[in-house]
Amino acid sequence: MVEWTIVKKLIAQIAKFGVVGVIAFLLDFGILNILVRYAHMNNVTAGTISFLVSLAVNYLLSMKMVFKHRDDMARWMEITIFFISAAVGLLINDVVIWTGTASLPADAIDSMHGTYVLYTNIAKIVATVIVSIWNFIIRKWLLDAPTPGKPVNTRSFAHRLGHWSLSHNPFDRV
Template sequence: MKTLLSQLAKFGVVGIVATIIDFGIMNLLHYGAHLDILFANTAGFVVSLIFNYVASMKFVFEHKDGMSRRREFIIFVVLSVIGLILNDGIVLALNKGLSIEANVAKIAATALVMIYNFVTRKILLDGTSSQ
């Protein structure tokens, strides 16, 4: 249990930094450059994804024995693309569908996708046993 709690804490720190990157880029592009929310949200998500992969696989999850780094990265990207679809769908539904401000919509999307991310990465990418 102690290992899982430590892992959750590290995941949280990596997630906070990734979220700052994600929000920063989205706000810069949407409010600063006046680009469409979908483009701005996707760009922020993609840049934060790259940071998140590097940091997650270095500090949060252990490499699975027998899994190549290439396969690990592909699985991470596939899970993240699913997360991006969920994230964009939630942001669009809340922002354009319900007229909720973009940052509030993004907070809701981020919270829901964070749960999805941890669970799927823990199951498919982590080389440690659940403790």
């Protein structure tokens, strides 16, 4: 049976993740719309730029407010995992945004600019939901510190990866 304190901690963590996500989404969505609506930039290019800007903010806030640093993992590995998972998230983001407007005729996009922006925004919302779920699962699995006071599962992939990262620093190579 699951302990109530573990469930409460997970709910609080999901809530914090949601607050950070809303902040990053507003930044992402705002930049996307400025670039597509006013600069008439291609939606996938604009989506990539807005995603990367919001990613930096998301990283700083997530690691400060949502996830606790694992003592059994080097910072370089933590950052590597974060950015590899973000690259997968960016791929998902771009594919969903592209798919959202792929049915519009290429030669009519200028004349259908309002429709193009609307379809881009709908696709961005869908992409955000999918990427948010991906991000929470992968970060919870690999980056979040074990529950204090509980024995560390030394057989877990996250622990083994973290332990390896402490003894293999790529920046110490000469």
